[in-house]
Amino acid sequence: MNSKQSHRxxxxxxxxxxxxxxxxxxxxxxxxxxxxxxxxxxxxxTTIYLYFKDKETLLHQLSMPSLTHLxxxxxxxxxxxxxxxxxxxxxxSNQFIHFCLNNKNLYTIFINVKSTRIDEQKPKxxxxxxxxxxxxxxxxxxxxxxxxxxxxxxxxxxRIFFYNLYGIxxxxxxxxxxxxxxxxxxxxxFELSLEILISGFKSNLKLSEEKx
Amino acid sequence: MNSKQSHRxxxxxxxxxxxxxxxxxxxxxxxxxxxxxxxxxxxxxTTIYLYFKDKETLLHQLSMPSLTHLxxxxxxxxxxxxxxxxxxxxxxSNQFIHFCLNNKNLYTIFINVKSTRIDEQKPKxxxxxxxxxxxxxxxxxxxxxxxxxxxxxxxxxxRIFFYNLYGIxxxxxxxxxxxxxxxxxxxxxFELSLEILISGFKSNLKLSEEKx
Amino acid sequence: MNSKQSHRxxxxxxxxxxxxxxxxxxxxxxxxxxxxxxxxxxxxxTTIYLYFKDKETLLHQLSMPSLTHLxxxxxxxxxxxxxxxxxxxxxxSNQFIHFCLNNKNLYTIFINVKSTRIDEQKPKxxxxxxxxxxxxxxxxxxxxxxxxxxxxxxxxxxRIFFYNLYGIxxxxxxxxxxxxxxxxxxxxxFELSLEILISGFKSNLKLSEEKx
Amino acid sequence: MNSKQSHRxxxxxxxxxxxxxxxxxxxxxxxxxxxxxxxxxxxxxTTIYLYFKDKETLLHQLSMPSLTHLxxxxxxxxxxxxxxxxxxxxxxSNQFIHFCLNNKNLYTIFINVKSTRIDEQKPKxxxxxxxxxxxxxxxxxxxxxxxxxxxxxxxxxxRIFFYNLYGIxxxxxxxxxxxxxxxxxxxxxFELSLEILISGFKSNLKLSEEKx
DNA sequence: GATGAATGAGTATTCATTCAT
DNA sequence: TATGAATGAATACTCATTCAT
Numbered sequence: 001m002n003s004k005q006s007h008r009x010x011x012x013x014x015x016x017x018x019x020x021x022x023x024x025x026x027x028x029x030x031x032x033x034x035x036x037x038x039x040x041x042x043x044x045x046t047t048i049y050l051y052f053k054d055k056e057t058l059l060h061q062l063s064m065p066s067l068t069h070l071x072x073x074x075x076x077x078x079x080x081x082x083x084x085x086x087x088x089x090x091x092x093s094n095q096f097i098h099f100c101l102n103n104k105n106l107y108t109i110f111i112n113v114k115s116t117r118i119d120e121q122k123p124k125x126x127x128x129x130x131x132x133x134x135x136x137x138x139x140x141x142x143x144x145x146x147x148x149x150x151x152x153x154x155x156x157x158x159r160i161f162f163y164n165l166y167g168i169x170x171x172x173x174x175x176x177x178x179x180x181x182x183x184x185x186x187x188x189x190f191e192l193s194l195e196i197l198i199s200g201f202k203s204n205l206k207l208s209e210e211k212x
Numbered sequence: 213m214n215s216k217q218s219h220r221x222x223x224x225x226x227x228x229x230x231x232x233x234x235x236x237x238x239x240x241x242x243x244x245x246x247x248x249x250x251x252x253x254x255x256x257x258t259t260i261y262l263y264f265k266d267k268e269t270l271l272h273q274l275s276m277p278s279l280t281h282l283x284x285x286x287x288x289x290x291x292x293x294x295x296x297x298x299x300x301x302x303x304x305s306n307q308f309i310h311f312c313l314n315n316k317n318l319y320t321i322f323i324n325v326k327s328t329r330i331d332e333q334k335p336k337x338x339x340x341x342x343x344x345x346x347x348x349x350x351x352x353x354x355x356x357x358x359x360x361x362x363x364x365x366x367x368x369x370x371r372i373f374f375y376n377l378y379g380i381x382x383x384x385x386x387x388x389x390x391x392x393x394x395x396x397x398x399x400x401x402f403e404l405s406l407e408i409l410i411s412g413f414k415s416n417l418k419l420s421e422e423k424x
Numbered sequence: 425m426n427s428k429q430s431h432r433x434x435x436x437x438x439x440x441x442x443x444x445x446x447x448x449x450x451x452x453x454x455x456x457x458x459x460x461x462x463x464x465x466x467x468x469x470t471t472i473y474l475y476f477k478d479k480e481t482l483l484h485q486l487s488m489p490s491l492t493h494l495x496x497x498x499x500x501x502x503x504x505x506x507x508x509x510x511x512x513x514x515x516x517s518n519q520f521i522h523f524c525l526n527n528k529n530l531y532t533i534f535i536n537v538k539s540t541r542i543d544e545q546k547p548k549x550x551x552x553x554x555x556x557x558x559x560x561x562x563x564x565x566x567x568x569x570x571x572x573x574x575x576x577x578x579x580x581x582x583r584i585f586f587y588n589l590y591g592i593x594x595x596x597x598x599x600x601x602x603x604x605x606x607x608x609x610x611x612x613x614f615e616l617s618l619e620i621l622i623s624g625f626k627s628n629l630k631l632s633e634e635k636x
Numbered sequence: 637m638n639s640k641q642s643h644r645x646x647x648x649x650x651x652x653x654x655x656x657x658x659x660x661x662x663x664x665x666x667x668x669x670x671x672x673x674x675x676x677x678x679x680x681x682t683t684i685y686l687y688f689k690d691k692e693t694l695l696h697q698l699s700m701p702s703l704t705h706l707x708x709x710x711x712x713x714x715x716x717x718x719x720x721x722x723x724x725x726x727x728x729s730n731q732f733i734h735f736c737l738n739n740k741n742l743y744t745i746f747i748n749v750k751s752t753r754i755d756e757q758k759p760k761x762x763x764x765x766x767x768x769x770x771x772x773x774x775x776x777x778x779x780x781x782x783x784x785x786x787x788x789x790x791x792x793x794x795r796i797f798f799y800n801l802y803g804i805x806x807x808x809x810x811x812x813x814x815x816x817x818x819x820x821x822x823x824x825x826f827e828l829s830l831e832i833l834i835s836g837f838k839s840n841l842k843l844s845e846e847k848x
Numbered sequence: 849g850a851t852g853a854a855t856g857a858g859t860a861t862t863c864a865t866t867c868a869t
Numbered sequence: 870t871a872t873g874a875a876t877g878a879a880t881a882c883t884c885a886t887t888c889a890t
Contacts, residue, residue, distance in 0.1 A: 167375030170382035200412025584829040587803030594806035624836025
């Protein structure tokens with residue numbers, strides 16, 4: 001008796017999340033309207049408010065699980081002792097790129113720290129927390145690669161590392177090409193960029209050691 | 213007489229472009245309304261439609277001259293024989309970053325190739341042309357730096373070079389911090405990233421030469 | 425068994441009434457939503473419709489008992505033989521003011537005879553009945569004060585007496601000040617107004633007697 | 637050429653004001669929607685925003701002229717030297733009642749001091765100013781009637797005087813009876829109430845003088 | 849060449865209410 | 870008896886655009 005209803009409810013919620021996910025991803029958070037989402041989810045736009053307090057809340061409920069998932073994947077890779085640091089770095093970066101291209105909407109959230117209003121910023125904080133953690137994971141692996149402790153230099157290097165990733169993403173995430181094809185096309189350049197950065201870091205490191 | 217009228221008309225058009233330019237730059241394309249532009253340009257909002265079919269068209273017509281200006285500046289730098297290639301690269305990159313942060317709206321156009329509807333894609337093509345030229349300038353200077361001819365390897369390197377720039381831009385262009393402050397904060401990391409990339413390119417180059 | 429069920433049902437109904445009463449009183453009829461009432465009453469919002477056709481009906485069913493209570497209180501005061509008529513009048517007026525400020529919503533109902541749609545005006549009639557009874561009680565006490573029989577002159581006087589009360593209420597019932605504070609501030613003026621009215625009535629009475 | 641357009645514009649503005657006036661008066665500010673007003677005014681709801689920044693602004697632009705008019709009428713009456721103070725008081729009170737019953741919407745504004753948000757309270761302040769001036773006019777005339785200087789006692793008396801007026805208004809302003817009929821019915825009671833209040837004030841004044 | 853008037857489509861959100869269970 | 874799911878209508882307000890002049 002109850003189960004039928006609650007099943008339906010869950011279906012609706014999923015439909016909404018999936019619709020919102022697709023739309024946000026393809027058109028961007030701001031451009032998508034609640035009515036549009038509702039139409040795509042085959043329900044009334046008021047129904048959305050039954051499940052999500054807000055457009056923003058909807059976006060965040062949409063983001064958190066997949067970001068968490070990404071983080072876990074990354075951590076798993078990091079913990080594989082058999083792997084070389086550079087391979088780990090390559091792989092987690094790959095995961096990151098994959099993820100972002102598959103979740104174009106989230107990627108924007110992920111990068112935009114912007115406009116954090118003071119009041120009721122709880123959900124934003126959670127996301128921010130995740131961002132920092134993911135950033136931290138990559139920074140640590142980069143540290144391993146370069147045998148660098150967690151200092152300012154490592155911080156500067158990982159920022160540059162991230163710029164590279166973001167640059168790739170922001171260049172390609174608006175393309176309408178199917179993600180998998182896109183990735184295939186991207187990967188060689190992307191791997192090359194990793195190698196170049198790492199050797200760049202290494203020479204810069206040597207240089208700065210010599211100076212001291 | 214005709215000339216007087218057409219002169220006035222030119223003036224109005226310029227006023228609109230200038231107003232739109234300022235507003236788009238400071239507040240972003242989406243946030244600015246046609247009425248706002250009209251007010252700033254000291255004309256009626258309907259007048260805008262006399263000169264520009266669309267808000268979008270206005271944006272595109274607006275982008276062209278300023279991108280052209282940027283291109284010219286870059287070319288001028290390139291032609292200074294006195295300068296070392298690496299310094300040229302640093303300076304034109306600096307120009308580019310400056311320009312993009314000062315024209316946040318254009319930056320998005322510049323990067324987004326997106327959503328090309330079939331009809332009336334002419335202006336988009338023009339912009340694309342400029343993009344390619346600017347990209348080409350940087351590629352050439354990078355070629356000079358690395359003593360590389362215009363081959364696939366240089367292409368790959370310059371893509372990576374661009375990713376770095378885009379990454380910086382996409383990370384910071386949504387921040388509401390005043391541009392000048394932002395730049396001051398950014399420049400050290402930015403210059404560091406250039407050095408790292410260049411030495412990265414160089415080692416990678418050596419490596420690939422050794423392989424052959 | 426039936427009794428157990430109907431008992432529970434009674435309880436729910438009471439809970440709803442009590443919740444609605446509190447909320448209407450503190451926030452006003454329009455501002456309170458059915459869901460809010462349901463939450464406060466610990467039931468689903470649909471349950472409310474089991475007992476009350478309408479939000480409006482709920483309000484009316486809610487008004488009756490508390491108005492009845494007010495009436496009973498007033499009657500009790502009237503029947504205290506020890507008290508002087510003027511003191512009785514003062515006290516019942518006080519009760520009335522208290523009640524109305526504490527039930528801002530009911531106060532509006534109480535005063536508004538308005539918009540009587542033809543269908544289903546029964547509850548409104550009941551309220552009207554009560555209004556008249558309360559009005560009648562005050563009129564009678566006023567009659568005692570002035571030693572006037574129940575004639576047209578007394579009717580006119582009591583209308584004026586009521587205007588004074590309504591005037592106070594309509595002036596202050598929209599203020600957001602906490603009721604008790606408000607009352608404290610109001611009472612001196614209110615008591616003064618009673619004295620003035622009564623002596624006004626008395627002189628007017630003398631005057632009209634002289635004329636005859 | 638211009639005149640035809642500007643004529644049309646003025647017509648539209650008038651239509652909106654008139655529609656809003658009627659609707660606010662009959663149903664109350666909160667209950668009336670912008671779309672409703674637009675329909676009544678035979679224009680699109682967006683057109684309203686061409687002429688009035690806000691629903692609130694619309695209300696205020698609607699109120700100011702008629703309140704100002706009321707004030708002027710009152711002042712004119714006050715300045716008639718031939719009239720006895722009591723007659724002046726009677727007449728300006730009459731004007732006030734007339735006005736309020738004819739502008740049921742404004743009357744509510746006039747009485748409700750409520751919810752003055754800090755930001756952009758300019759229009760409210762103007763109204764408040766007028767309220768105080770009108771109140772002040774009546775207070776002064778009352779002072780003349782009672783030969784009282786402008787002291788606390790006069791203040792208390794005029795408050796009571798106002799309660800009486802408000803009481804009448806709040807009792808009858810929701811009735812759907814046509815205003816003129818209503819007034820005819822009301823006037824005798826209203827005049828009686830004035831007489832009673834004045835003689836009440838006088839005896840109370842004597843009483844308080846004796847005490848000293 | 850230029851503009852004021854006007855509008856339809858759109859925004860997020862809230863609410864009282866109904867329906868199926 | 871009771872309830873979760875669902876919805877249509879409504880809210881104030883904004884915007885790019887068009888039409889008549």
